[in-house]
Amino acid sequence: MIAAGRKPNIEGLGLEKIGVKVGKSGIEVNNKLQTTVKNIYAAGDVVGHYLFTHVAAFQAMQIVRNIFFPGSGAINYSVVPWTTFCDPEVARCGLTEAEAREKHGDVDVFRVDLHDVDRAVAEGETKGFIKVVATRWKGKILGVHLVGPNAGEVIHEFVLAMSAGIPLRKLAGIIHVYPTFSSIVWRVAGKWLAEGTLIQTLRGIFRKGN
Template sequence: MERYELIVIGGGPAGYVGSIRAAQLGKRVVCVEKERAGGTCLNWGCIPSKALLASAHLYWELRHAEQWGLRTDGATADLRAIVERSRRVSDRMAAGVESLFRSKGVEYLVGSARIVGPGKVEVEVVDKTQTGSGPKETLVEGDHILLATGARPRVLPGLVPDGKRILTSREALLVQDLPKSLLIVGGGPIGIEFADFFSCLGTQVTLVEVQQQILPKEDQEVVQVLSQALTRKGISILTQTTVDKVQEQGEKLVVELSGKASGKLTCDWVLLAVGVEANLEGALGPDVRLSSANGFVWVDESYRTSFPTVYAAGDIIGAPWLAHVASRQAIEAVEAMFVPGKRPKRPKLFPSCVYCDPELASVGLTEAEARAQGRSVRVARFPYHANGRAVASGHSDGMVKVVAGEPYGEILGVQIVGSGASELIAEATLAIELEATTEELHSAIHAHPTFAEALAEACLRVEGRAIHI
């Protein structure tokens, strides 16, 4: 029987990062992944979806190239080639993780793992040599177990995906034919990104969200700017609306809606993007019970679960379901296990990004959240159409919004909608982490012309000193 200091179940952003951090600390580590290193993020989420969006956004710009003084008559999109490219990107990134495992000394097993007792895991290893011997079962022991099996798409009662016309995000990443019309259920990041992807390629997209706005947790003003931009691209957005029933009618699907946009709608496909649920399928033996919180695995401040020797990190412990948060949680969990006196910070400050065009990114408090906490704040906005780089590049849709505290001007939150938002938010995140003020941020010289100047100008505007508006 093999014995390790850490057994990691799941090879996604939490699992593989936690494995590498433990190896850096000199521990003997094995990581078991059911499918391929990288987990959902690298194989069926973040990475392939961004590859698809990169192709779609380039095609959109080719179709509208006249605004840059270019002629691209006859540009066409080859969906199968686009999808194939996205799979190559995923394969490359997954191979990179496997290479990291080798270089860092992490043992990597492809197979299914099941916790059967404290420090005990049954592993059904897939035969990677293709000798025909089939899976091999083995029992491994460890001082600690890190459960990082992530989450899977949630489905709605009575609306079961069939992988053909009713899809989850996983099937949508592999489509070979383009639907003429698509209804997406759910106005979160996944739903919006797929809406943008299919719309850019020519599909008529309807996006249905039960809340008052898409991206319900984001600032209302920046969401309004994004909604207007997506509407101009031809996406129909129906908020405060619920999908009650989907029925087949020949080659079409008839969707019954209730709420603000009640009625019937006909489409070719339906894509479910209504959130995620904890992925514990096959991970726990009959004698293993884990306490839960809101349907996800409960952990304490050090990421310990209710079962001895078992820790958990990443999407399986609940919101926010973000790869970068999962990685940080795994690092903190491993350091709590192996670094004496180390106290996890449990990240409360993290950026959120939506990679549609224009992008949306945010960090810290929104104006509404700050005021709800009773804080006295100053708020300023700087539009992209007043930024030289944005206008010159043809991406002038957007704005930067800064929420600062009174009386010192400490930055409490930043929301950005516009080109490059997912990159700009890093500066704002660092500023809040370092408790910087608006004066400190704008006093650092920002290169011209750059999108980053919009953030500096928004900070100047908080103080009533904006130059370019």
């Protein structure tokens, strides 16, 4: 594989002449997607954040809100999913395990392989796994990594959970259709109830008490 990369196609627009600042990654914008000229906005790959179609579309919608509804708020990149459409698909959102440990210290990591998911077994698609990185005590989801069929679809349940602050314990209590690939969400969330730091600590306390 060769990735040649991309660069913003903004040459010849004369942006500097009207006061729009351009940096190494492209047009510089604030968290409301305004350029250095406040009535000029920019979105998409030219601003150099996440070079994805879905991020560009989200940015464009945010610009419309900010133009017609002043004070509607800044854009938030803390929960940005992406998928590599290879075989099997690879999807992720949030922090990697290494990033989470660097930022939060000790974390819990839960993994379920696709060969433990009945729909994957029935379809003969058992190559892959899900890995979730969460805070040790409350099970707040910090990062999710999926490899397998429909990874780009399954990731959205975690996007919603991370955006709304829904921890693993609540995902474990949601009924999922069986058999589906999405049931892997319920499976990995259930591991928090069996293997999470909080649960293991409480079990240790009860054992000592007995």
